[in-house]
Amino acid sequence: MTWVMNLIMFICIVPSTILMFAIGFTDKAGKKKMIFGVRDNPKFHEGEAEKKLKATVKSCRRNALIITIAVCIASIILLFMPVTDTTMTLWMILVFAMLLIAVPFGKGNTELKDLKKELGITKSGLVYTDLTNANVIHSLKLTWLLIPNALALIATIAAVLIDLGIINVNMVCEKYALTSLSLSFLFIAALIVPIAIMMDNTRNMVISKDSNINANYNRAKKKVWADLIISMSWANALFLVSYLILVMFVKSDIVMLAGILVYTLIILAIVIAGAANQKSIESRYERDTDLDLLDDDDNWILGMFYYNPNDSRLNVEKRFGYGGTVNIAHPAGKAIMIVLAILLISSIAYIIWAASTGHIPDGTVNIIHR
Amino acid sequence: MIIKIDEYSDLPIYMQIRNQIVMGISSGELKGGEQLPTVRALALEIGINTMTVSKTYQLLKSEGYIMTDRKNGARVRPDISKSGEISEGNKSELKRIVSEARLSGVSKEQLKELIDEFY
Incomplete structure (x- = not known):
């Protein structure tokens, strides 16, 4: 039974690491708009500068590859280990180790910014705005987002009522297990809607x-995001409903874990499909790009964190990875970053505490076998 | 219509937006009656304060290029008044440009060619 838990962790970690490597560490420097979060410049491809650029890309890519391979090998080893407290601790450590791939990215970003200074590439302060499209390009159909999340809410209410004994069902799991599981999924739903x-x-x-090209490009990109988030919401809601039914009526841990496995695979497939669509849109519109875009590299700390006090926007598109990030200079951005930092620190503290006391959850709902 | 804002220009951002909207109306890129983005939408798109955009719109309205109302937002005026005269401010600006061009060795013909191109 326990190997399923290992498989779930493996599916979460390995593809994510490979995806981060593939997106952030391309070997096609010069063919992409960005290299390590720094906007590509024709001066990068002249004489000595090109040699330096290639050396930086090669070195950072190699380091990232080493991290990726190490994470993958460690995951393969853990996959075949019995699920014990130690194994679970190691999986959790591996989740954080996976984030080390950001280190060579940050290094590459710093080196390329230094190269820009050496080459005397001055910051361009040109901001383009399309008057025709300002705030009229949207792809999200709110109803399709709210329906699955409302379903998740109803399932959570049902779980609470069952646990409180208001709805009488022949329970096969521990008391309040349903409520805690449902609330955790509802928390995801609550995060998904504002995102x-x-x-x-x-x-x-x-x-x-051409305003039409801009409109089509932005609509296509937003559509990919909308589809991804709506699909995730549906996966979340359907999983929650199915899981509640299974927990109530099926007395089998393996079925529960298999359910989580299927859910993980579906989420993974949704993310991969979204990333592939995004990539295809970028390459489709590459030839239509005829403007020198704003050089705001200095506002990107290590190419990952956006800090621009002169920008009133809260959310901007990421430069490392896939999706969006917040402007840390914005008051709401500061609050979000503080919450994230607290979550990260408390997770690390939890791992240390759990490893030292042996209180590692195995991720399953404890079934009462009657 | 694409507008270009230079963050390092000496010209204030509200004037840059104002100038480009005027040029857009003059060139026909922005047609009479065409809807302009709301103050908030434009401010978000450029990443500037809403007060800056509001100042631009107020200026354009006072100059008679756009009309605003609470229901329809800002629109390009379909009937911009044609006085047939260059304003004193523009005359003074033109004088400065001609003087600088002359000092740079630009001939009158070259200047006329430029005027023909931009008109």
């Missing part, structure tokens, strides 16, 4: 002098 709205309201990119 979806935020992504649908991101600033439109101006890539061309």
Whole structure:
């Protein structure tokens, strides 16, 4: 039974690491708009500068590859280990180890910014705005987002009522297990809705002098995001409903874990499909880009964190990875970052505490076998 | 219509937006009656304060290029008054440009060619 838990962790970690490597560490420097979060410049491809650029890309890519391979090998080893407290601790450590891939990215970003200074590439302060498309390009259909999340809410209410004994059902799981599981999924739903709205309201990119091209490009990008988040919401809601039914009526841990496995695979497939669509849109519109875009590299700390006090926007598109991030200079951005930092620190503290006391959850709902 | 804002320009941002909207109306890119984005939408798109955009719209309205109302937002005026005269401010600006061009060795013909191109 326990191998399923290992498989779930493996599916969560390995593809994510490979995806981060593939997106952030391309070997096609010069063919992409960004290299390590720094906007590509023709001066990078002249004489000595090109040698330096290639050396930086090669070195950072190699380091990232080493981290990726190490994480993958460690995951393969853990996959075949019995699920014990130690194994679970190691999986949790591996989740954080996976984030180390950001280190070579940050290093590459710093080196390329230094190269820019050496080459005397001055910051361009040009901001393009398409008057025709300002705030009129949206792809999110709110109803399709709210229906699955409302379903998740109803399932959570049902779980609470069952646990409180108001709805009488022949329970096969521990008391309040349903409520805690449902609330955790409802928490995801509560996060998804504002993220979806935020992504649908991101600033439109101006890539061309032609407003129609800009409109189509931004609509396509927002559609990918909307589809991804709506699909995730549906997966979340359907999983929650199915899981509640299974927990109530099926007396089998393996079925529960298999359910989580299927859910993980579905989420993974949704993310991969979204990333592939996004990539395809970028390459489709690459040839239509006829404007020198704003050089705001200095506002990107290590190419990952956006800090621009002169920008009133809260959300911007990420430069490392896939999706959006917040402007840390914005008051709401500061609050979000503080919450994230607290979550990260408390997770690390929890791992240390759990490893030292042996209180590691195995991720299953404890079934009462009657 | 694409507008270009130079963050390092000496010209204030509200004037840059104002100038480009005027040029857009003059060139026909923005047609009479065409809807302009709301103050908030435009401010979000450029990433500037709403007060800056509001100042631009107020200026354009006072100059008679756009009309605003609470229901329809801002629109380009379909009947911009044609006085047939260059304002004193523009005359003074033109004088400065001609003087600088002359000092730079630009001939009168070259200037006329430019005027023909931009008109």
